[in-house]
Amino acid sequence: MSDSESFLRMRTLQVIVILIFAVIVARLGYIQLFDRRYAELAEANVLRHVVQYPPRGEVFDRNGEYLVQSRECYDLMVIYREIDKRGFDTARLCEVAGISRTKLERELANARVRPRAPRVVTSYIPKEDKLRFDEGNFRGFYTVYRTVRQYPRKVGGNLLGYVSEVNDTYLKRHPEYKVGDYVGMSGVESAYEPELRGTKGVKIQEIDTHGAIKGSYMNGRYDSLPEPGSYLVSTIDARLQLLGEELMRGKVGAAVAIEPSTGEILMMVSSPTYDPDELVGRERGNNYMKMLYNKRKPLFNRAVKAKYPPGSTFKLVQGLIGLQEGVLKPSDLHVCHNGYQAGRLKMACHSHASPLDLRFAVATSCNAYFCYVFRDILDNPKYDNVKEGFDVWKEYVESFGFGRKLGSDFLDEGNGYVPDRAYYDRQYRGSWNSLTILSLSIGQDALGCTPLQLANLACIIANRGYYYIPHIVKQVEGQDSLDRRFYERHYTKVDPKHFEPIVEGMWRGVNVGGTSTMARLDGWDVCGKTGTAENPRGRDHSTFLSFAPKDNPRIAISVYVENGGFGASAALPIASLLEEFYLTDTIRRPALLDHVRNMQIHYPVYDK
Amino acid sequence: MTSNRHNGIFDGVDRVTVLLYVLIVLAGFVSIISASYDDSTARTFSLSHFYMKQLVWIGIAWVTALVVLLLDERYYHMFAYPAYFVGLGLLVAALLFGREVNGAKAWFEFGSVRVQPVEFAKIATALALARVMSNYSFSINRPGDLFKVGMVICIPLMIIILQNDTGSGIVLGSFLFVLYREGLNKWLCIPVLLIGALFIVSFLLSPMMLLLCLILVCTLSEAMMNGLWRSRIIFLAALLLAAILLCLVMALLSPGSLDLYHSLLLMTLVAVAVAAVYAYRSHLTNIFITLGLFVGSLVFLPTTDYIFNSILKQHQRDRILSFLGIISDPLGTDYNVNQAKIAIGSGGFAGKGFLQGTQIKYGFVPEKHTDFIFCTVGEEWGFLGTTFVLAVLCLLILRLMRMGERQEEPFGRIYCYCVASILLFHVLVNVGMTIGLMPVMGIPLPFMSYGGSSLIAFTILLFIAVRLDASTRQFSLNRIA
Numbered sequence A: 001m002s003d004s005e006s007f008l009r010m011r012t013l014q015v016i017v018i019l020i021f022a023v024i025v026a027r028l029g030y031i032q033l034f035d036r037r038y039a040e041l042a043e044a045n046v047l048r049h050v051v052q053y054p055p056r057g058e059v060f061d062r063n064g065e066y067l068v069q070s071r072e073c074y075d076l077m078v079i080y081r082e083i084d085k086r087g088f089d090t091a092r093l094c095e096v097a098g099i100s101r102t103k104l105e106r107e108l109a110n111a112r113v114r115p116r117a118p119r120v121v122t123s124y125i126p127k128e129d130k131l132r133f134d135e136g137n138f139r140g141f142y143t144v145y146r147t148v149r150q151y152p153r154k155v156g157g158n159l160l161g162y163v164s165e166v167n168d169t170y171l172k173r174h175p176e177y178k179v180g181d182y183v184g185m186s187g188v189e190s191a192y193e194p195e196l197r198g199t200k201g202v203k204i205q206e207i208d209t210h211g212a213i214k215g216s217y218m219n220g221r222y223d224s225l226p227e228p229g230s231y232l233v234s235t236i237d238a239r240l241q242l243l244g245e246e247l248m249r250g251k252v253g254a255a256v257a258i259e260p261s262t263g264e265i266l267m268m269v270s271s272p273t274y275d276p277d278e279l280v281g282r283e284r285g286n287n288y289m290k291m292l293y294n295k296r297k298p299l300f301n302r303a304v305k306a307k308y309p310p311g312s313t314f315k316l317v318q319g320l321i322g323l324q325e326g327v328l329k330p331s332d333l334h335v336c337h338n339g340y341q342a343g344r345l346k347m348a349c350h351s352h353a354s355p356l357d358l359r360f361a362v363a364t365s366c367n368a369y370f371c372y373v374f375r376d377i378l379d380n381p382k383y384d385n386v387k388e389g390f391d392v393w394k395e396y397v398e399s400f401g402f403g404r405k406l407g408s409d410f411l412d413e414g415n416g417y418v419p420d421r422a423y424y425d426r427q428y429r430g431s432w433n434s435l436t437i438l439s440l441s442i443g444q445d446a447l448g449c450t451p452l453q454l455a456n457l458a459c460i461i462a463n464r465g466y467y468y469i470p471h472i473v474k475q476v477e478g479q480d481s482l483d484r485r486f487y488e489r490h491y492t493k494v495d496p497k498h499f500e501p502i503v504e505g506m507w508r509g510v511n512v513g514g515t516s517t518m519a520r521l522d523g524w525d526v527c528g529k530t531g532t533a534e535n536p537r538g539r540d541h542s543t544f545l546s547f548a549p550k551d552n553p554r555i556a557i558s559v560y561v562e563n564g565g566f567g568a569s570a571a572l573p574i575a576s577l578l579e580e581f582y583l584t585d586t587i588r589r590p591a592l593l594d595h596v597r598n599m600q601i602h603y604p605v606y607d608k
Numbered sequence B: 001m002t003s004n005r006h007n008g009i010f011d012g013v014d015r016v017t018v019l020l021y022v023l024i025v026l027a028g029f030v031s032i033i034s035a036s037y038d039d040s041t042a043r044t045f046s047l048s049h050f051y052m053k054q055l056v057w058i059g060i061a062w063v064t065a066l067v068v069l070l071l072d073e074r075y076y077h078m079f080a081y082p083a084y085f086v087g088l089g090l091l092v093a094a095l096l097f098g099r100e101v102n103g104a105k106a107w108f109e110f111g112s113v114r115v116q117p118v119e120f121a122k123i124a125t126a127l128a129l130a131r132v133m134s135n136y137s138f139s140i141n142r143p144g145d146l147f148k149v150g151m152v153i154c155i156p157l158m159i160i161i162l163q164n165d166t167g168s169g170i171v172l173g174s175f176l177f178v179l180y181r182e183g184l185n186k187w188l189c190i191p192v193l194l195i196g197a198l199f200i201v202s203f204l205l206s207p208m209m210l211l212l213c214l215i216l217v218c219t220l221s222e223a224m225m226n227g228l229w230r231s232r233i234i235f236l237a238a239l240l241l242a243a244i245l246l247c248l249v250m251a252l253l254s255p256g257s258l259d260l261y262h263s264l265l266l267m268t269l270v271a272v273a274v275a276a277v278y279a280y281r282s283h284l285t286n287i288f289i290t291l292g293l294f295v296g297s298l299v300f301l302p303t304t305d306y307i308f309n310s311i312l313k314q315h316q317r318d319r320i321l322s323f324l325g326i327i328s329d330p331l332g333t334d335y336n337v338n339q340a341k342i343a344i345g346s347g348g349f350a351g352k353g354f355l356q357g358t359q360i361k362y363g364f365v366p367e368k369h370t371d372f373i374f375c376t377v378g379e380e381w382g383f384l385g386t387t388f389v390l391a392v393l394c395l396l397i398l399r400l401m402r403m404g405e406r407q408e409e410p411f412g413r414i415y416c417y418c419v420a421s422i423l424l425f426h427v428l429v430n431v432g433m434t435i436g437l438m439p440v441m442g443i444p445l446p447f448m449s450y451g452g453s454s455l456i457a458f459t460i461l462l463f464i465a466v467r468l469d470a471s472t473r474q475f476s477l478n479r480i481a
Helices: A003-034 A035-045 A090-097 A101-111 A125-138 A169-171 A187-191 A195-199 A238-248 A284-293 A312-324 A358-364 A367-378 A384-400 A422-427 A439-444 A451-462 A498-510 A571-585 A589-597 B003-004 B015-036 B050-070 B073-078 B080-097 B117-134 B143-162 B166-173 B176-181 B186-204 B205-224 B231-253 B260-283 B287-311 B314-323 B333-345 B372-407 B410-434 B453-481
Strands: A045-054 A065-080 A118-125 A140-151 A164-165 A182-184 A201-205 A213-216 A231-236 A253-259 A265-271 A339-342 A345-348 A474-476 A525-531 A539-546 A556-562 B099-101 B104-110 B113-115
Touching: A003 A231, A003 B176, A003 B333, A003 B372, A035 A045, A035 B333, A045 A140, A065 A101, A065 A125, A090 A101, A090 A118, A090 A201, A101 A118, A118 A140, A118 B003, A125 A140, A125 B260, A169 A358, A182 A195, A187 A195, A201 A253, A201 B015, A213 A253, A231 B372, A238 A265, A238 A571, A238 A589, A253 A451, A253 A571, A312 A358, A312 A384, A312 A439, A312 A451, A312 A498, A312 A539, A339 A367, A339 B287, A345 A367, A345 A439, A358 A367, A358 A589, A367 A384, A367 A439, A384 A422, A451 A498, A451 A539, A451 A556, A451 B176, A474 B080, A498 A525, A498 B050, A498 B117, A525 A571, A539 A571, A571 A589, A571 B003, B015 B050, B015 B372, B050 B453, B073 B080, B073 B410, B080 B104, B080 B117, B080 B143, B104 B117, B113 B453, B117 B166, B117 B410, B117 B453, B143 B166, B143 B287, B166 B410, B176 B410, B186 B205, B186 B287, B205 B231, B205 B260, B205 B287, B231 B260, B260 B287, B333 B372, B372 B410
Parallel strands: none
Antiparallel strands: A045 A201, A065 A118, A065 A140, A164 A182, A201 A213, A231 A474, A253 A265, A253 A556, A339 A345, A525 A539, A539 A556, B099 B104, B104 B113
């Protein structure tokens, strides 16, 4: 081989060596300088983002008393891959966590499916047990700080609602939530979820390949603290609520009290109710199922969802519409001899003086009087036919908040029901008149009102013509005011000047002579109207509508007791006691209190 | 030359090489500290740490280097063959009595110290190769001599592959680099490389395609060697036509008895015979070399499937398949490479700093102080560090080649090139695998990976070259004086 050939080959080999190194350096330059993916992957390797759950906001009543508190507790988590393969003291772990061995084994089997993902083994470990767990030093297991709800007064189950872990369907609709988050599922918890939940924090930890924690990342520079949820001041009066629940015990129905001058809901009882603490913690699932299968349906919030026939309390609305339409004057007299008769149709009434004017008709709850009024409204010659008249009537009724949601801050509100033309056209194949639907005049037939709507009616009359939208929250931490709709007066289509005779009638019914005399409170000018609603499910429903005092009223209340009989026998005493307690802070009628407390109504419909 | 023995042992020693060697060993030591440092271990200077053990090994290696420098250079020439046979003996002994580590039966164990004879077999093979090729009558393009060279390389290679230490075995293949320098026809080097590549991807191709590729590669390289393109193309065309014709005729005579592949195979055998006769009559002896290569490949190619499926272990198969992109399994086979890439890539330009590498410290990189030591450099010292280490290694290899070029004796030159090629192959494969350029083969990064036997063997390998070079320089320096 010649020297020049050798030289050429030496050069070639040098070039090959340099080329090889150049390729390696180029590749290194690419992955170290340009491809930032690897830096992210490195972080994903060593960093574990531990969610710091914020304590949920607390709820106070209107006097600053706790309705809902948050209590510290811990979730026990496991990352399957990191469990000590040589085994661990299962007996001690079970004992500390308060779970059975079979449950632990089941959870571990589940965790095995995704060995790197954290999984909840059990929740609601109290603080003391958590400290004992920390001593045990179980590899692969760790605890996460959570808060659970606790209810010092044990009132307002349906009202306050409950909190539970998000489920799959909820996650699909709300992608901002993550598995393991708690969310308000009903009542105030659900309506004020964004305010109550707070902001989650994160703690970034460095972990090694076995998942063992090696320290905090960058000395916690990128960590964030959880921000607790805002507290709420509710409009509820806890003591009134407690008394209300006590008085409603043993009866099915609802009682709602509102402050007429603001629309603030003072009390909202749905009976039967439940101890809200039962829907917290490990037994939540079991208790929930028990309630779900309870025939009296304690989870159904009757105060805002039930559709009850309003019965005689609806005569107030009837009278007001009549006055506004000009078909009725307060002094108009009608005759009633134990009822209203038109052809073969007869609407019975009880015995009272006759003829009678509007005020007395309200006080004594005369059926016949309002049959005349109702027919006059519908058959008013102003309108072409009875159906037109019916439409006008319906519009008036809806302006009182019936047949629609009131727009409160309470999410579960029901519509109630006011029948329309189409309904009766279907019902009577198009041929009907004011006589056919006469029972509407006394709040029967297809009419359905929620107890909240009835309480709102009491407010409208107490205010002589307008209402504020009823609401349950007075103040949210960090917010100056509520939504402005809660500060606006909503007028009905009836002029305020027409309200005085109706109020007068209600006052007489209590204080002079009528169906409501038992509701009389000395010095407080109580106004009230009883209602006794026929229904296909047994005994009549008992209802009572009231406000007090007559001038500058402080409380408006509606009580509805299913199958309670006459309005005056069940609903009235409950409403009266609540008014007395709210206005005077005491109860001077212990006998009545005992009578109501011990009143147990028999419900063949529910307790079959 | 004997008159110079009174001179100190460092006379004529190439200082640049020694400096580069010290730099790279220190870089390795720093990396091993990072890779094995653990905050939780109490005593810093305890022998239980890898880096303290490595410190001891570095001391031993430097003493060994002194011993190598002390010996007369003629001994290396003299003992080349004995060392080679002792090396072969050790390899066989390891195969028979050795201890299995990571699936390779390639280790001797003395107490807590494990030695891999293959490290020393590399030195012996390099010496023997230098000895064979430095014979006066040696001519690399003569088939007989080339066969000898082939034997010297292939015998240890076979034994190492039988030990299931494929990575180390293939290192010996890097001597092709030396053969090229010594005048091996380049049109022989290229088909050897191509056939090597064919072996790797053989299970991807059908036997028909494989055979066609092989014929094409060999014929073309032969044509490049001897010119005479026309006759080679006629030869190729005739071969293909004859194969197709044979297939058609057989299909008419007895359908289904002979398919296209077997017709081609049959005609190829005829063609080999024709080519041999042609070579003999036209005195083109280098055709025999190509033919030998071709027949050898033809015999071995069908066995690659067998080798792949029965000799290679599952994890080795997976590594090759995953490297070729045939299977992807980020948590299994790809895991090591991915984690290595993540560690290096996350280092960025200047790295995370000494002892700050999270991927290394928290154990995400496997074998972090041995085969994947380069990841430590990449993560803690960044692009600057990796470029520095590679630059030092590159300079060392170029320096060795330059040292080879200034030897007066072919023995020294060939040996220096052998060392350069071994180092080059190790660096290429080791660094290449950490950045996903090469499949994972368990071979260490020279001078840097943790391990006494590897460090000492590489030191001996290098310092023999330094010793050979030193005497040449001593000689010429004295002559000038």
